């Protein structure tokens with residue numbers, strides 16, 4: 753069984769499919785029943801059901817930096 757990808761808010765993730773703009777890196781901006789992510793190339797925001805997000809995600813490119821609250 754494939755392992756569930758682990759991701760956190762603010763992580764930069766790589767998706768299987770390229771965005772029409774040519775970018776494939778996304779920043780996770782919201783985690784809930786749906787995942788909201790922002791294209792790092794064109795700044796467009798997309799929302800996906802969590803299950804679909806997990807299927808489409810390849811890996812975490814860069815973990816979120818710890819910001820001061």
Ligand SMILES: [Zn+2]
Nearest residue numbers: 771773791794
């Ligand atoms: Zn884009």
